[in-house]
Amino acid sequence: MNLKQSRTNRLVLLAMAAVFLLVLTPSTVAAIDRRTGEQVVIDTGETITDNLIVTATTVTINGRVIGDVVTMAQAVEINGVIEGDLFALGGGVVVNGTVTDDVLVGAAIIRLDPQARIGNNLWGSGASIEMLPGSQIDGSLFFIGGQALLAGTVERDVVFSGNSLLLRGAIGRNVEASVDAETEPAWISQLRVEGIASPPVAPAGLTVDREARIGGDLVYTSQTPVTPPPGTVAGQVRFTEVTRTSPPPPTLVDRILDLIRRFAGLFLLGLILVRLTPHLLRGTTDELKTRPVASLGWGIVSILAIALAFLAVILLTIAASVVLGSVRLNGLMGIVVAAGFLVGMTLILLTILAIAYVAQIVVGFEVGRQILLRLRPAWVERPFAPLALGLLLLVVMTAAPAIGWMVSIVAVLCGLGALWMLGRKSLVRQPVPVVALAG
Structure with missing residues (x-):
């Protein structure tokens, strides 16, 4: 099994484990609050002391939820506080508040705005994930999809598999990436989710900006090597070349x-x-x-x-x-x-x-x-x-x-x-x- 398959399988297994723990584990502390509708808004000052399940066209959480949140919507925006896990599926998910535990998200557009705080790990899959300067993940980031633009802070590891990885922020430990340096993800700029801005496009392959700081090793698989700017990687840089070979026609x-x-x-x-x-x-x-x-x-x-x-x-x-x-x-x-x-x-x-x-x-x-x-x-x-x-x-x-x-x-x-x-x-x-x- 090659490196890319290994990381992909790891992400899938982690996501499946998180889903089963979230869905199948009975809640012994809190009950369940279910809300549906065209637009569901948890207003500022409102506190929900139960686990929250929301299905709607748009979901906006400005208040506080003391429990886990499961939501499926076209657009999800978290501006308040979730004292638990967040499981979100939708066209676009924007976090500009606090989630004290894990985040499991699947969406075309995923964005962490400057006030975003994730207390543990983030597992994500989609076309694009963007961490703006000031955003922070206290655990690790696991992402499989199109592109990742990371200008925030990840305290632990980053594990990525996709077309483009742009590093501009601070990574506390290691970066493990499998990138496709030959495929330009220009189509990502054409994504449209009502109420959420389309993401910028990262260059194909791996890009390490001069502002990036990686506290551990940089391990990546790609078609072409890159040279990180001096002082950006504290540990070792290990590159594995991947060559595209078309299988011979069957005899x-x-x-x-x-x-x-x-x-x-x-x-x-x-x-x-x-x-x-x-x-x-x-x-x-x-x-x-x-x-x-x-x-x-x-x-x-x-x-x-x-x-x-x-x-x-x-x-x-x-x-x-x-x-x-x-x-x-x-x-x-x-x-x-x-x-x-x-x-x-x-x-x-x-x-x-x-x-x-x-x-x-x-x-x-x-x-x-x-x-x-x-x-x-x-x-x-x-x-x-x-x-x-x-x-x-x-x-x-x-x-x-x-x-x-x-x-x-x-x-x-x-x-x-x-x-x-x-x-x-x-x-x-x-x-x-x-x-x-x-x-």
């Missing part, structure tokens, strides 16, 4: 090996299905044989149904968590959120399994069966024979340059449709006979 041998690997994977899973669930495979192929056109149509319906089911899981989880939170069953709310997450992930996993493997195995088995019925009827009773023949033809046809994508789509839709029709048939209850009782 004929590579393509043949890919076909063999794909066939082997489908065939082995098909044998498992034949062995463990013969009735499922036989019933699905019967549906495909008797109603091939209907299978194609129901395949499209099944895709839409899966998408709606996933959306329903999300909406039901949100609705249940809101209801439980309103009656202050915060521990149960965390369990519901975790259960909704597991159900959603299970649905995604089953969908991928059905599309990538099961649907194609069903179609391949039926294709091979129909061919053997005409050429070698005696082989039809040997399940591995139609499975091997049909999957081999399917793998070769889907790899064809002109028609491969079309064959893949038709095969997947037909297989999903056959599974859908078999599932509907199995769920239809047989009518219960009515027995007349003698009087």
